[in-house]
Amino acid sequence: MTVGRDDGRADRTGAGRREPGWVRWLRRVLLLGFVAGLAFAAGFVRFAEVVAGYPVVDEPADGIVALTGGRDRIQLAVELLEQGRGRRLLISGVHPATTAADIRRETEARPQLFACCVDLDHQAETTVGNALETDRWVRQNQFRSVIVVTSAYHMPRSLAELQSSMPEIRLLPHPVKRPELELDRWWARPRTVKLLMAEYVKYILARVRLGLETLGWP
Numbered sequence: 520m521t522v523g524r525d526d527g528r529a530d531r532t533g534a535g536r537r538e539p540g541w542v543r544w545l546r547r548v549l550l551l552g553f554v555a556g557l558a559f560a561a562g563f564v565r566f567a568e569v570v571a572g573y574p575v576v577d578e579p580a581d582g583i584v585a586l587t588g589g590r591d592r593i594q595l596a597v598e599l600l601e602q603g604r605g606r607r608l609l610i611s612g613v614h615p616a617t618t619a620a621d622i623r624r625e626t627e628a629r630p631q632l633f634a635c636c637v638d639l640d641h642q643a644e645t646t647v648g649n650a651l652e653t654d655r656w657v658r659q660n661q662f663r664s665v666i667v668v669t670s671a672y673h674m675p676r677s678l679a680e681l682q683s684s685m686p687e688i689r690l691l692p693h694p695v696k697r698p699e700l701e702l703d704r705w706w707a708r709p710r711t712v713k714l715l716m717a718e719y720v721k722y723i724l725a726r727v728r729l730g731l732e733t734l735g736w737p
Contacts, residue, residue: 566719571702576691581662586669587612596668597626611640611649650680664689676722
């Protein structure tokens with residue numbers, strides 16, 4: 520009889536210890552957050568490694584586009600044009616007050632090169648704008664392939680936007696790697712980690728937006 524009474528008390532005690540619903544809900548949220556954090560961290564490391572090892576597609580193309588954001592990008596694009604790697608060069612996102620003569624002096628290029636083969640885009644203010652203006656320029660010139668010149672950390676997002684705007688055009692990346700960023704040792708440079716993290720977030724948001732646009736939203 521004593522044993523029976525003890526068993527009853529044990530059952531009632533066990534039932535009383537059942538977790539409240541909000542605790543189970545919180546545990547699931549924390550687990551999902553942990554998994555999402557791991558996925559984000561793994562994705563960031565992958566992104567950083569891709570940027571550090573971005574290959575240069577060393578082939579000629581119909582045109583060359585340089586996305587502004589640093590003198591080294593424009594300098595490289597002009598050098599590629601001088602080497603005959605493309606027939607024309609578009610410098611996209613140029614400040615409204617900057618002229619072709621200003622850029623020619625900065626790059627020390629031949630006047631004839633700018634007179635015949637360099638176009639400036641003063642409209643684009645974002646990477647999305649770069650893609651739209653490049654698409655317009657490519658169609659006007661009936662190009663089928665374009666060398667893309669921009670910073671290595673900016674290349675993944677640039678290619679995503681350009682591919683979305685003109686999926687039928689072959690894009691040949693030619694990334695610019697600034698020596699001071701030490702991309703090969705990005706984890707040891709807090710400034711580089713911060714730069715890559717900011718660009719990684721922008722890249723994710725761009726991918727999400729492009730995916731929603733593909734699905735017809737909004």
